[in-house]
Amino acid sequence: MMRYLASDIFKKISIYILTVSLVISGKIIEGEDRKESIEWEKRGEVFMRVYQDTIEDSRYETNQEIDSRFKWKNKFKFRSFPIILGINLEARYQALVGEDTEKDLDLLLKEAYLKFTKPSYSLKIGRQTVTWGKLDDIIVLDRVNPQEYKWFILWDKQERKIPVFMAKYDYYGNNYQIETVIVPFFKPSYVRFFGSDWAVFGHLKEVIEDGSYSQSIKNIIKSIKVHEKDRFSEQVLENMQGGIRVKGTFKGIDWSIYYMYFYNDTPTLRERTSKGNTVKKFLYIPTNSNLSQLVAQNPSGDDLILDREYSRLHIIGVDFETVAGNYGLRGELGFFYNKPFLRENFSYIEKNTLCAGIGIDHTTSGNLYWNLQFIEDIVFSYENLFSQEEYSHQITSTFSKDFLRGKLTFGVDSSYRISYHDWMVNPNFTYNFNGRLSILVGGFIFEGASTTLFGRYAKKDVIYFQTTYKF
Amino acid sequence: MDNKSSYASWGKISMAVLKITLIWLVCLWGVLLYGEDLTGRxxxxxxxxxxxxxxxxxxxxxxxxxxxxxxxxxxxxxxxxDYGNLIKTFIKFIFPPDIEGVSFLSWENQDKEDTQYLYLPALGRVRRIVSTxxxxxxxxxxxxxxxxxxxxxxxxxxxxxxxxxxxxxxxxxxxxxxxxxxxxxxxxxxxxxxxxxxxxxxxxxxxxxxxxxxxxxxxxxxxxxxxxxxxxxxxxxxxxxxxxxxxxxxxxxxxxxxxxxxxxxxxxx
The missing domain is CATH 2.50.20.10 (Lipoprotein localisation LolA/LolB/LppX)
Structure with a gap:
């Protein structure tokens, strides 16, 4: 509840003060010449998504989920000064309707920034979102903002982005641009481990608690906790992150080169004691034999506490985008120094990796749009890792076609992880009434082994209905 | 009238004559052009x-x-x-709300297809698009x-x-x-x-x-x-x-x- 507001209260107060003072100063000028002082661009949307679980596989599952959001984006352009003020507010009402109905109302200051612009540079300070990289809905280099995985991947990566406080300085040369970002405080991606359908370990604790297990087993499982380490939760400059991107165009190809010193903002579980590995083994592969093994070790205290670990990453990357005939081409490549993994015995380890992706898209003469992307991950100095091959390949695709002059759109997004044989398909129909109101009907189907990314949610296929009103 | 101002006066007169001649030639060319049968090209x-x-x-x-x-x-x-005989175009949609903020940039190229970019607010970045x-x-x-x-x-x-x-x-x-x-x-x-x-x-x-x-x-x-x-x-x-x-x-x-x-x-x- 009020998650972001509580954690960043001081920063926000200062932004509010700045905002109010600027608006007041703007209004003073407004009195003299209303048209010339401030240009206020505003737009918003209200939408509600209702998910319906297709099959009730267990009584812990949420049958219906409601996710409604109100967004209001404001941009103030001060004509007398080279300043833009952006304030984006969001209100969310989310409900998980099932065995233990959960309701949540959040009021978020989504973005609040000041941007100073000059012909050769710009400086943007405040809570904001940055998009790097060229691939669609795949994260290779687009790592400035953490992601919200509360709803796993039911929203695309732009919607999942969590705005963070940062300073972004852009320099504009003749045929090149340099972008630098400094993120003073670390904010991890939001990942829930227990207690929801979309949590990494789902309802495992509830299943054990309500099952026919001895009280000592129940107590052990109940005591398993995932902690945020102090050094990550504290807003200290020690956690500062930064990145630089140089981009330009050469012979019709748009290119960028990156260096980033960031955290891997998706948590990996790190054991405090060697028994912690057995705890993880049970959580990731919850079989009776793994449970027996855990109980036999008689764990206590620190054994049952797992830490969220975010390793420091040095990332060097390149991307490109161009057109070749009637086809759009784009790609990204990143080398990651010290990316975290779990070994097969579930102990924590860091490895250097390479991730490369290439995408191609095209619209046929019949107005069918398709987009294919191939992504390859390579782990250097490979040893047996849990759920991670040395070379792993993934294909994503998007198909969409408009009917009735764009009023009706049918689309299918899918992702297939070739190396792990797990996949996801998201078919959807959208009907746009008048440019303001639209309705969408769609579904998410997940398949794969229970230890794979999509297979973990194989029993969580949903259909959903969304209404959107834009103003 | 000294030589200097004399040159200046003659200069002005010469310039006026030149302008009249040029205008006349242009008109004549126009009359000839339009008087003659123009080709489709x-x-x-x-x-x-x-x-x-x-x-x-x-x-x-x-x-x-x-x-x-x-x-x-x-x-x-x-x-x-206009940049010589090449044109650059910027288009921004401002209504209705579902396409508000969508922008389009097109640069004509000499003897090549246009270079075109599209900005979609939902994508959060500029995207190079096919112009062919x-x-x-x-x-x-x-x-x-x-x-x-x-x-x-x-x-x-x-x-x-x-x-x-x-x-x-x-x-x-x-x-x-x-x-x-x-x-x-x-x-x-x-x-x-x-x-x-x-x-x-x-x-x-x-x-x-x-x-x-x-x-x-x-x-x-x-x-x-x-x-x-x-x-x-x-x-x-x-x-x-x-x-x-x-x-x-x-x-x-x-x-x-x-x-x-x-x-x-x-x-x-």
């Missing part, structure tokens, strides 16, 4: 090279009307600027991307068919057949104003030779000395759908900033 070159400002700003209303009369409205702003798929509809209107681009006279073989009238204008009627399959159409027939070289009407024919679309100027005004179509219609004769474009605001030669035609502006605006 010459007419289309005149139309292509017609002065339409060094730069321009338009605020347009676009209405999409289906055969039942249902309307959808769009508002957009267009900036264009000319047969696709421009934002679901009756205009295709080919219709929205300038077509250079050398891309077609032109024949003057006849002289005719359209509305109150005397026109040349010119048939243009694309060279080497450079178009989605088999031919166009254009009505070009004899006095102003404005293309007032175009008939579009598909590869089977059937007339499929018609473009007509409904209102033409002279603004800042430049003939400006302020209301046009493109009608799809197959499905009865039509697109009306009305110019709500226009400004010529305001010194539009080069920065407007940059990727930076596309993603920042």
């Amino acid at each position: 010459e007419i289309m070159e005149e139309a292509f090279n017609r002065y339409d400002g060094d730069d321009a700003y338009f605020k347009m209303e676009m209405k999409l009307v289906d055969k039942k009369g249902n309307e959808r409205k769009r508002l957009l702003e267009i900036y264009t600027k 798929q000319k047969n696709l509809r421009f934002v679901n209107t009756d205009f295709t991307y080919e219709d929205m681009q300038r077509r250079r006279p050398e891309q077609d073989t032109h024949t003057l068919l006849r002289e005719s009238s359209y509305k109150d204008y005397n026109c040349f009627v010119v048939e243009s057949i694309p060279k080497k399959g450079s178009s989605q159409y088999s031919k166009r027939i254009s009505w070009v104003g004899k006095d102003n070289f404005v293309i007032l009407k175009i008939e579009f024919y598909n590869k089977k030779g059937k007339k499929i679309k018609e473009y007509r100027i409904k209102e033409l005004k002279k603004i800042a000395g430049i003939w400006t179509p302020t209301e046009v219609i493109m009608e799809d004769l197959i499905d009865g759908h039509r697109t009306l474009m009305k110019t709500l605001k226009v400004k010529y030669n305001q010194g539009v900033d080069d920065a407007i035609f940059s990727i930076r502006h596309l993603q920042e605006d």
